[in-house]
Amino acid sequence: MSEDNKTLCAHVEEELHVKDPQAYIQLIQPATHYCQGCGRSAAKAENVCKPQKLP
Structure with a gap:
């Protein structure tokens, strides 16, 4: 997995x-x-495993 594709958990x-x-x-x-x-929480959905948009 490249650095750009890692989630915050990783x-x-x-x-x-x-x-x-x-x-x-x-x-x-x-x-x-x-x-x-x-x-x-993250700036981009792809940075978390199970993203949900903040209201």
């Missing part, structure tokens, strides 16, 4: 939020979708 598993917080923040701001599975 990035968190690899500790991106710890190793490169700015890169992680770019993936989640401004949040437009959330994952129905884990509850993470």
Whole structure:
């Protein structure tokens, strides 16, 4: 899986939020979708496993 196709779950598993917080923040701001599975929010639907659009 390429870096561009990873979900937030995969990035968190690899500790991106710890190793490169700015890169992680770019993936989640401004949040437009959330994952129905884990509850993470993201800027793009493809960044979460089970996307649901935020109202």
